[in-house]
Amino acid sequence: MCLAVPGKIIECNGDEVLVDLQGNKLKASRVLTPEAAVGDWVLVHAGFTITRLDESEARQTWDYLRAVLEDQVDGGADRADQARSRNPNS
DSSP states (O other): OOOOOOEEEEEEEETTTEEETTEEEEEEEEETOTTTOOEEEEETTTEEEEEEEOHHHHHHHHHHHHHHHHHHHHHHHHHHHHHHOOOTTT
């Protein structure tokens, strides 16, 4: 599965940018989005900024990703509890 995540460009050095991904910083190439500049929100995939997007779209995507992760963590705990109740000797 492929996933592009939104981030905010905080530094530019030619075609290389430093992107803030919710506190994690990642170097990426902006050769696909040469118009992207410091302060812009972009989607990052496989080390490349692939499109610019507005801040509300970026935040909405992070909210969705956070909810999915929380569901996976909470759901995983629920499934483990269910498995233990079916097999208490484990």
